[in-house]
Amino acid sequence: MESILVLTHTDESGSALTKTSLEAVTAGRDLSAKLGTPLSVGMVGGNISAADAIASTKARILAVTGEAFTHPRYASDAAACEALCRTAKATLILVSAGSRFARVAAGVAHRLGGCVDTHITSINVDGAFTVSRWFYRQRIESTLTRASRPWFLLLDAGTHAAFAGEPASAQVEQIAVTLPALRTRITGLRSPAQDAQTIRPDARLLFVAGAGWTKKQPDGQTHTSEAGNLILDFLRATGASLGSSKSLVDQGGEGQTVLPFLTHMNQVGQTGSTPRHPKGLSTCCHGEEPHVVGWRFIGDRRAISLDPNCGWTRGKADVVYIADAFKVMQKINELLAHTQP
Numbered sequence: 001m002e003s004i005l006v007l008t009h010t011d012e013s014g015s016a017l018t019k020t021s022l023e024a025v026t027a028g029r030d031l032s033a034k035l036g037t038p039l040s041v042g043m044v045g046g047n048i049s050a051a052d053a054i055a056s057t058k059a060r061i062l063a064v065t066g067e068a069f070t071h072p073r074y075a076s077d078a079a080a081c082e083a084l085c086r087t088a089k090a091t092l093i094l095v096s097a098g099s100r101f102a103r104v105a106a107g108v109a110h111r112l113g114g115c116v117d118t119h120i121t122s123i124n125v126d127g128a129f130t131v132s133r134w135f136y137r138q139r140i141e142s143t144l145t146r147a148s149r150p151w152f153l154l155l156d157a158g159t160h161a162a163f164a165g166e167p168a169s170a171q172v173e174q175i176a177v178t179l180p181a182l183r184t185r186i187t188g189l190r191s192p193a194q195d196a197q198t199i200r201p202d203a204r205l206l207f208v209a210g211a212g213w214t215k216k217q218p219d220g221q222t223h224t225s226e227a228g229n230l231i232l233d234f235l236r237a238t239g240a241s242l243g244s245s246k247s248l249v250d251q252g253g254e255g256q257t258v259l260p261f262l263t264h265m266n267q268v269g270q271t272g273s274t275p276r277h278p279k280g281l282s283t284c285c286h287g288e289e290p291h292v293v294g295w296r297f298i299g300d301r302r303a304i305s306l307d308p309n310c311g312w313t314r315g316k317a318d319v320v321y322i323a324d325a326f327k328v329m330q331k332i333n334e335l336l337a338h339t340q341p
Ligand SMILES: Cc1cc2nc3c(=O)[nH]c(=O)nc-3n(C[C@H](O)[C@H](O)[C@H](O)COP(=O)(O)OP(=O)(O)OC[C@H]3O[C@@H](n4cnc5c(N)ncnc54)[C@H](O)[C@@H]3O)c2cc1C
Pocket: 209, 210, 211, 212, 213, 215, 217, 244, 245, 246, 247, 248, 267, 268, 269, 270, 271, 272, 273, 283, 284, 285, 286, 287, 288, 289, 290, 291, 294, 304, 305, 306, 307, 310, 323, 324, 325, 326
């Protein structure tokens, strides 16, 4: 019989579980109900009280807590996860695939003689136990199963709703961990200012900038700094996440005028990212297939382009505005300025 362990961790405050952890808890609770097997949740982090948020799952809760485990570090996180797995003796281990656990999952699976699969988007219990993931930049969906156990499954963020049960005082089993010699010391935390960070996975809207923003406009001139201001004003007012076409981020390497706040990290598409947002607005982008394939998981797709024959109008967007994005975004920013508190 299968048994399930969900590996979770707290956020930087040490007192709450991360959103991706709560998503994995939902996946574990649903799977345990479908299989009729016991559920354990393992927690790594600063404060034991963070487990109160998942008390209503009625799962067995195991925790490795304390100052050494508040912040991510390979050696301490791997040791904590290994101890949780050895205590729970689970056959299926669901892992929240944020950067913290994505880094240690393969190492922990190796220590336990198990196997690991990443980018899991769904778990199916339909006769056989199978999981799904996408390959080749989300062009091919595959369903797979494995006989070897324990099987570690890293769940892609956004594929399950975050668990939101009524908080209660959780019964938690504290697991002792003998730490190996630690080479990495955490001396503090530095993060960019909120408006300097343009990639926001939790934003409701993805705003994509294309190469058109830096092209010559009807007056024969480029208007790159005006473009930059329009985009940044819009991001500040809406909290949208910023994506880019490849052509635009590539321009920096070609010595052309660029938008200084864009890097290849912003690139969406076949050789970029495949973000998940309820809505997307593309501007000054042609909507070519290698770009649009990165929009696979965007719910409502809209585009502003001057070209009535662009890829977006050929069935790739739900709504296309054939218009000058400079004028449209200026108007939108004016309207947003009036609606700000
Ligand atoms: C193997 C491979 C992998 C690739 N991977 C990716 C990838 O991951 N991501 C990606 O994005 N691309 C990728 N590409 C490149 C992709 O094919 C396109 O070349 C690229 O997406 C084009 O970017 P763009 O639409 O911003 O630029 P352009 O094709 O130059 O289009 C600019 C658009 O802006 C419009 N425009 C100009 N001014 C305005 C204005 N004032 N208002 C409104 N619209 C305006 C123009 O009408 C035009 O449609 C890949 C290509 C290959 C071969």
